[in-house]
Amino acid sequence: MMSIIRADVRGIALPEVSEHRTWKALLGRLLFGFAVFAAFWLTVPVVDADRRLQLMLGAAAVGGMLVGARVPLLGSLVAATATAAGLGCGVTVDPFLLASVGVLAFAERSGSRRFPWWLLVIGFVLTLGTLVLGGDPGSTEFVDRTRTLLLSALVLAAAWALGVRTRQSRETAEARARAEERLRLARDVHDVLSHSLSAIGVQAGVVAHVKTLGESELRDALREIEIQSRGSLAELKALLHRERETDTAMETDPMASLPLAESLRDLVRTAERAGLRVELDFSGDLDGLPAHIRTTVHRVAQEAITNALRHAVGTELMITAATDNTTLDVMVCDNGRGAQVGFGEGHGLTGMRERVEMVGGDLRVEATSAGFTVHARLPLSGGIGGQP
Secondary structure: OHHHHHHHHHHHHHHHHHHHHHHHHHHHHHHHHHHHHHHHOOOOOOOHHHHHHHHHHHHHHHHHHHHHOOOHHHHHHHHHHHHHHHHHHOOOOOOOHHHHHHHHHHHHHHOOOOOOHHHHHHHHHHHHHHHHHOOOOOOHHHHHHHHHHHHHHHHHHHHHHHHHHHHHHHHHHHHHHHHHHHHHHHHHHHHHHHHHHHHHHHHHHHHHHOOOOOHHHHHHHHHHHHHHHHHHHHHHHHHHHHHHHOOOHHHHOHHHHOOHHHHHHHHHHHHHHOOOEEEEEEEOOHHHOOHHHHHHHHHHHHHHHHHHHHHHOOOEEEEEEEEOOOEEEEEEEEOOOOOOOOOOOOHHHHHHHHHHHHOOOEEEEEEEOOEEEEEEEEEOOOOEOOEO
């Protein structure tokens, strides 16, 4: 029922916001059109016989400008034709400002090059037309008309270039947003499945290779595997639900609502069931930390335990978390075989580093013959919008 109500509310609210923006944009275009009409049409002195022509062409140019916001090509042609006729009849000095609205909209939708060849051809034709039909080059009328046409070419070129730039910026922003969303989803899926599958793999390996297990021990091991798999499935379903229902999944991340101390103890119990001896040591009020910091700490500890289970071949693990008024230090150390010098970071370490950096923190990893150490230092204020 709640999901239905939420969908209905969204279905009502969003069109209202869109309609409000549409009317606001229309009002802005109307004000712009009237301002241009008053400044570049009505200020031109004409005889009474030409006043009606001036008003008709000006109205057509403003109408074309309004249409150009929705149908750019048609609107810009109507506005440009009316403006060109007005310039030819001497009833306006508009440098195609009204036509530039449609040119801008058309470039935003379809433009790909900043200065296409046809724009240069139009400028050449306007210049040639001025030289051939403009009259005596030494007259004041010729100079004024030349100035107006050159300014018109500049306005149209600027409108086109601005539209193309806007289109390219929007496409770049959309591509960046899609890439960031893929990275975030990859981190979430990795965090949800990698830890539990590693624990299941270790437990299943023990069951497969230890031949002295009794029936009760075997049943206990299989029960632990069942619990892990069901928990992973539930967390994966929750992740998919968040992806469908919210725009920012981190806002409803279940880890953010759990006490950090208890979630760390759950990770410790999972690691111990997989055969590791884990020592957990923390000081300060971890449960009072901001939600995005608690989520990051949980994911860092979870991934470090996963790496220890999968790669370290160790027997002991130490998790420490110490906080003061400004920073939180989280350190996870194992006694495994470490890693080779110059090792590459896989998806787990990369996702861990991205999470830490998104809240303004710093992550350091160290591999020695004595084991592998992950050290995350997180600021207790800052980050991107207060969320990872």
